[in-house]
Amino acid sequence: MGTIRFSGVSKIYGGPTGVRALENVDLNVAEGEFVALLGPSGCGKSTLLNLLAGFETLTDGVLSFDGTSISKPGPDRGVVFQEASLMPWLTVWQNVVFGPQVSRVPRSVYEPRAQELLRLVGLEKFHDALPVQLSGGMRQRVGIARALVMQPKALLMDEPFGALDAQTRLSMQELLLDVWQRLKTTVLFVTHDIDEAILLADRVCIMTARPGRITRDIAIDLPRPRSIEALTSVEFIHYKATIMAEMRGAHAHH
Template structure:
């Protein structure tokens, strides 16, 4: 996959970030009750963390540790069984345009073109085309989808469909982008290209990103900070600041001694957990 370098006119103009955290999760628990048997499953317990505006944070943990449940709570799809979740100082009670979500599968509407998929939310909300069309054009350029605006999803590769899904999540200009293992189904080469493209797009938009993954190398490549979750019920077992600059290339990280050391430490954390 070709990584598209961002033209200067697409650079975002961003105000200085607030000193207060944008996202605060305080002693959160999430339990699910089986309606048939009454059995209670604890997905999360005593989960606490905060994310500052403009950070790229990865939630890293084994399958079943509650990573996706954290995103459901932040989206407002679910409510915590205990504890509090705040975004911009207010409680999260329902989904909102301040939070965009990208799922593991692209989930594009197969009967709509790429452009119509990307612009679906503003069109549904009655936003004038004069406002959302320029945004869509910028995102299409940013995600390397020029020339495919009128294609149907089935005419695209898996990586291109996921880029369209990311553009769709960004069209409403959310302050927070929540991503649930969005590259997990892609082949290794496409996945690496998507990771590099995401870093470029994040720098352009200034969005705060919370990215769920079980891939240690992916977390080290993408994140400013990694929150390692324990096994179920999930809680933050360790917080790892990632010591690399934001202009990253995977090939350079592979030869960085810190990359190998942190990967070994996280592997041991998983084994101990």
């Protein structure tokens, strides 16, 4: 459950010029795997995620999730957005239970689950707070809880920590490692931060822009469970050097 398969996927945005956001992308993600898409802005990594989420439709190729092709968004693919994108008029609790409510999940089922998730992301004391009263990191915790409460088979994260300060980002990365270690959901994680990609993922896929494509797929064999201490290990530095060289090389082709 939660297997992702991109095969020969292209996305061309309309208009006379036709921007090639993605060209002939192949990517397989196995159940429970954590894959990071790493690349500069404009390389189509968010487009890739949006296609999988069902927010956009592909121009060419095949994209399937658990063997069926994607036609629209759905709770089996939980999305965590760049700036959390919580509904500002709903409290933390109301934001988290929005999904179960519109999906007609019985209260007796979703309530304990939502409570448990709020505890997991450390926000049980902020039940009735409005998003505007929370810090950026706390808002993104709600965003994660909101996606997980639907028990998705895959979690799609679009630069979820990109807008946070360095310290908050580290603690969010730790939280995500912890959550993933427990739930083992398939994760597709979009980022432009090399450290973040290596620290979190089992595989780092490097993308280049114009046209957007995956140029390298690097397995990260750091031991699990991981913590932010991994950031200073010799193996980590080695991966980082490899990826940096690869990204610089990819850049030099242009």
